[in-house]
Amino acid sequence: MSDTGAGPDSAVGEDSTAVLRILVVDDQALMRSGFSMMLGVEPDLEVIGDAADGAEAVEMCRRLRPDVVLMDVQMPGTDGIEATRLITAEALSKVLILTTFDRDDYLFDALRAGASGFLLKNSDPEDLVDGVRAVGHGHALLAPEVTRRVIERLTTPVPSDGRAPSPAGAGSRPPSLDLLTARETEVLRLVARGLSNAEIAQKLVVGEATVKTHVSACLSKLHLRDRVQAVVLAYEAGLVQPGE
Template sequence: MTRVLVVDDQDLVRHGLRTILELGGVEVVGEAADGADAVAAAKRLQPDVVLMDLRMPGIDGVEATRRITETSGPPVVVLTTFDTDQHVVDAIRAGALGFLLKDVTSDALLDAVHRAATGQPVIAPAILARLMDHFSSRPPTAPAAPPGLTDLSDREREILALIGAGLSNAEIADDLVISMATVKTHVRHVFAKLGARDRVQAVVIARDVGLHRPPRS
């Protein structure tokens, strides 16, 4: 049974999430109302997944996510109303594995929890779209390039650019007229060289360094 820690500063939200999860066969091993309690509970309870609110008093969800993931803690899935785009971008950099809106359906929430428990990134389509808009309209200011960027081949840089444009592996294969297996190999090499855990982080890196070319028409 998947074990989950629920983190939110609102009692009603925590209660609602607990009800949905337990009815769906997920064990809620604990709750936390702020980031400091979340970090302590994640270490003490060792859940399979942490559902993390972003905006909380004291230590917020971004910093709590960083502290949990930097010590090889459980995967963190952020639940957000998406009030502030930058908070979501910051949470990606802090190590969050997934992002869901708080109006997510019960079935989608349960599916996301089970997927996250196996290490699969989960992200709501609306959040991905907003993330892309964020980088298009308000690009970050000259962050340091990741060390592995210079190790990428020309083809791998092209693959990274298309990931930054939001394309799936299948769409990249069609765009570059190469096989799906070849795309998967390139993507695996890109992730390894950049130290990116998943596609969401790769999108952030691509956008940070200005690699986000549109697909060929």
């Protein structure tokens, strides 16, 4: 599992010494218990509660204000996507989505709803712990081995006539992209391809601090919360094509 940012792109949770408060949300009691035990043994993580559905999760977030919500997607009643939308709209917490990729066609919607990243339910325990830490400290967490597949599946339309699909994002270029400099646009493309700040710096032969400045400028000018939203916008706008 990988954090696509070498440094946080938001001010949330930048104190790496603080104990992160976690809310676990899943409709299966066994899963909630298992995740809670895995996270609870870490000295810098504290599980402050768990919820069985999205509505309960939103209520608990309003009351407890956790740093990170570990959110299942498919739940009865209010599902994880709607709960994520409500939680992020009120800036109650960062949300890390848990999903079974082969069965979950709602992942992309969850990211668009405001999730800061996602993990697979069959991830190794250390990946779960690292993922929670990354999101809690302000990073956008993207799993490189599945992010490209998700974007290809959900940003490439399938025409009803069976012809080759048109480019993702064709005709949907936001006017705000014109506010970016040529270098900022280049950085945005590299972010969308999953490169970290360090990898972008190496590719462009500049310092990491310079890359971070460009990323921050992109997020500010495009009114985006984090790198996850930047990736989504870049693909939808056609700056990057699936499979590149």
